[in-house]
Amino acid sequence: MSHIVLRHRDLPEISNLEVYQKNDGFAAFKQAVSRMKAVEVIDLVKASGLRGRGGAGFPTGVKWSFMDNNNWPHYVVANADESEPGTFKDREIMERNPFQFLEGVAIASYAVGANAAYIYMRGEFWQQAAFLDEKIAEMEKASLLGENLFGTDYALRIYTHLGAGAYICGEETALLESLEGKRGQPRLRPPFPPSYGLYGKPTVVNNVETLTNLPLIITRGADWYKTLGTIDSAGVKVFSLSGRVKNPGNYELPFGRTFRQLIYEQGGGIIDERPIRAIMAAGASSTLIVADDKALDTPMDYASVRTLGADLGSASVIVIDDTVSIDWVIDKTIHFFKHESCGKCTPCREGTYWMQHIVERIRSGSGVQADVDLLYSVAKQMQNKCLCALGEFSTMAVVSGIESFDKDFKKAVGKK
Amino acid sequence: MTKPVTLTIDGQSVTVPFGTLIVDAAKKIGIDIPVFCYHPKMEPAGMCRQCLVEIGRPLIDRATGQPVMEDGQPKVQFGPKLETSCTTPVSEGMVVLTRSDKARAAQKEILEFLLTSHPLDCPVCDKGGECPLQNLTLTYGPSESRFLYDEKHHAEKNVPLGDKIFLDRERCIQCGRCVRFQEQVAGDPVLAFYQRGRSTDIITNSEPPFDSIFSGNTTDICPVGALTTRDFRFGARPWEMKAAASICSLCPVGCNLTFNTRREAGAGGKVVIKRAMPRQNEQVNEIWICDRGRFDWHSMESDDRLSRPLVRKDAKLASASWDKAIDLAGDRLAEAKGKTVVLASGRLSNEDLFNLKQLADGLQAEAILYTSMGGGEWTTTHGVSAGTNFADLGPGTTIIVAAADLYQAAPIWYLRVKQASERGAALVTVGASRLEKYAGRMVLPAKGETAKAVAGLAKDRLITEAENLVILYGSNGLDPKESAALASACAGLLSGRQGKPNNGLIGVWPRANEQAAWELGFRPVENLQTVFDKAAVVYIAGADPIGDGTLRPKSKKPFLIVQELFLTGTAQQADVVLPVQACTERDGSYTSGERRVQRFYPAVPVHGQSKADYAVTALIAAKLGIQVEGRSAGLALERAAAVVPAFAGLSYGRLAEVVEQWPIVGRGDMYYGGTTYENSQGLGVHLGSAENKKA
């Protein structure tokens, strides 16, 4: 099957404007602007069943329809912060298939009536930002951006904007704060960005991968898109596969393929053929799934993964084998979240700090079983109290790790 | 107007305006939900998560849009998560549980989180005893720590943020109140958070550092002992101090204060003032005061205060008894009769000024106001009227600030004008003002043209179409004649608006009680030196014209009676010096620039043999057979109320009346933990305008 989002894998030269245009490039944008009303674009995207690829899986067209049309101007912001450990798909898209992504930004902008769109990229994507700036300049030169697009009065500018090292800026309201030149701390919600976003104006925030789906959805239609994937999860998803697999990398698959297919068929199985122990389906934010047969044969779509007590999230699959113990894994995740906690709310700021101390004690060999219980209790205590999902994320691996891999912890504190 | 909302909190039904936050609705019916980051004077931040409660909402049938009923009651559905009551507005039929097992558990758990990083150094902390974190921990918190003490986060202590404020980084709970105060209330965002996560610290990088005139307020609203004032820190424990209600005497705003006092061995066993705190008066200073009001009372406690009467003997001033001093003063006044001049300033209280005026009238002497600003005739006729409240000024109001630097001269008015403009009032500034940021229109008149520039606004739509018009005028860069002309021009703009609430003129006077001096009939004169030279006796109270160079040192004439706190330049030349009490030592009342009469109470014992100004005048009057009330300040004010039309109806009883104010502060409550004082001593009375009186 040919790729939809990772189309560069079939067409390596697609980052060349001419090549992109020869392959139907910007046909969708042109079609939308010159032949469709904005609301028709929104309805088409709604009908396609496209859900956000940034993690939450919110229906994209529905989100667009929430835009407050009594308050202007509108903005579109592409979320290219990609900082979840284990996620590296947006980067490949922007590096290799930039025009399809930019066309997606343009289509979303037209659909919600935005004349300016910002691409918020994590600060480390320095070279990617320079690259996109070139591509944007090429589009401007080719009159694919600017005033009077396709002879209509629609105008659009796209700008890149670099963050500077903060995972929390992937959270959409923190991202907007950061884009406004402030500390990237999440805002209170409601109001949500479609009513109060960038500069207080209605704003759509979409993930890079979400947006990159749009051009083909417009040209080929909602029905076509729905033939891919499952009923609940339409279309294709780029799975970032990492950890103890032979062939880590991005794999574009329709929703509904199993973990086994991803890990063993695409990923080539576990390094040194060792036994797989756990799967994290959504990067460091994941629940640790015990990698038994039932889990391995679970289809990867939003609903099915939920039956495992986990979330598909951004589909960043980290594979864990028996070379590491789970207390080490959560040591890593806690360190990440402690480092990235923005500090705005109490449970996350203090909870991650506290958990880090406890896990360090356990890892250093000076822990006792009561420390494991305390760690579990602190994580539980954080849940449902934080201002944004980061705090919540930090507890997922801790709670599931202690629940499902109790032995590892017993062993870690057993030395005492 | 949207309909009021009725909801149930912990089983009690309550009806509140649309948009009210749950935490406030609860407070109104006496339910304290614990909070840290929330502060009713600032936008909710929802970041400390202390105020989590269970919230149920009526289930609505999607098809019919009607509530689903169950056993004759609307069915209430509770969300899976607790919600922050400080960010959630009430809605009709809502059911809130603030003390359910789930809510209590969460409140306790958040407190435990906060305490993990807190140094728990309450025994040496200035806030101990009035600390929300301490109070809430006792009420809601865990009883022991599951956190290992040696894993605690450590941070710098005693970090000066500026000249006045110190920060203890370890005690900070990152509630952001100080940061938000500077940004939202003071409009001077010089505090911020540095780093992130557990490393988050308060910093300031501005040059000069934290030097806002409102900086002291951050120490009141800080819910822990992280921010303290250089002036008070390590000064006293809260429970050792007594509280006395007062009114700030440093500018015409009339901020309501509380003086905290303590008896100290270090002060020779005397009762001394340890600090000044704001006392709530929502119509005057809300719950804020400026740093001058907070710190500049020290001079009143100075050792240089006059403690005994002095009379001139052999060209030198020597101590004398009160009897002797009063006899001498009385005799000379009796001789001089109409060739007497009485000179007073706005330092004096209403009672002092009234008594002086009575005396002057009895002697047919001229009653002169010692001031650098004119125009009070106009503030008495066109002054803001009863019912005026800065808090009500918003859309539809135009405010003019002319020749006044409010930030400097009346800082709390600066805040109030800023707030009004942020609410939507139109602001016009005439001359430099430091309010440029908020001004919709700036007029920069040439020298000598200020009054003309104001008069020139007469046809402006901002004036003609304004529903309300409030003008604050000062004397920045103007001589008394020019400020009088300015006041007259302002009154011109206000004609037809007299007696209407939220309309009128406010004098930004150089002294706290100058408005009263005008109301009571004191008037400045153009050539004070000539008047002085011609007089046989000059009786000066609360003014230092020789010390500040307005008058030449006197030669022989006139005989000089001076009523003062200190041996000023003028007092040094006096023939009789009568020591008076500071306002912290006595009763009295002031009339603010907004024409609000407010009462102050004694906070510390009388210094030496000094007497209250009004009583001194009464003693002299008695010598002369003139009837002046000297038994108490309250009786003196009642006399004034009977004689002076503007003061009609005033009494100490009325001045002491209070009504419930919002927000509710100062109770063992959770917003301020006791460091902003509840006002139980009186909100004062607004003088009616001349027009009001007629009607």
Added chain:
Amino acid sequence: MSLAEKHAAEVKKILAKYPPEQKQSAVMPLLHLVQRKNGHVDRHAMQEIAALVGITETDVAELVGFYTLYHDAPAGKLRLQVCVDLPCALRGADQFLAQLCESLGIEPGGTTADGLITVEPVMCLAACDRAPMFQVQGPDGIAYHENMTVDKTMELIEAKRKEAKK
């Protein structure tokens, strides 16, 4: 010379990206500019940026504190930032960092004696499939180096040393 004069074209380009009444948005790119040119952001630069976009210096400082790519103190000319987050660590990143530091004779977070290289452990850089990896933050911005070995890294450092001598 002021920032605005020295890098006039770049500053102008940055400011043009945002609505004129939203100049504060330009703080982040301006900080990047300073970080790249100076290797860190000092108070003087913060003051200049504050003045350029019309906010207080404190408002600029809080960003320097919040974001990890801005540094308030100087370090090596090149900051070699090794990802040791979970996915990379599952592929040997911790060992790579330890060995690299040993080869350079420094501790993680330390700077080589010649002041050229600072080695820092960092969180996930979106290159999890190509561990061990690091990014180099320096005067030219940020560049990724993926699928690295200690030997390859030492070669790279040698090349940089030669370049720096020139």
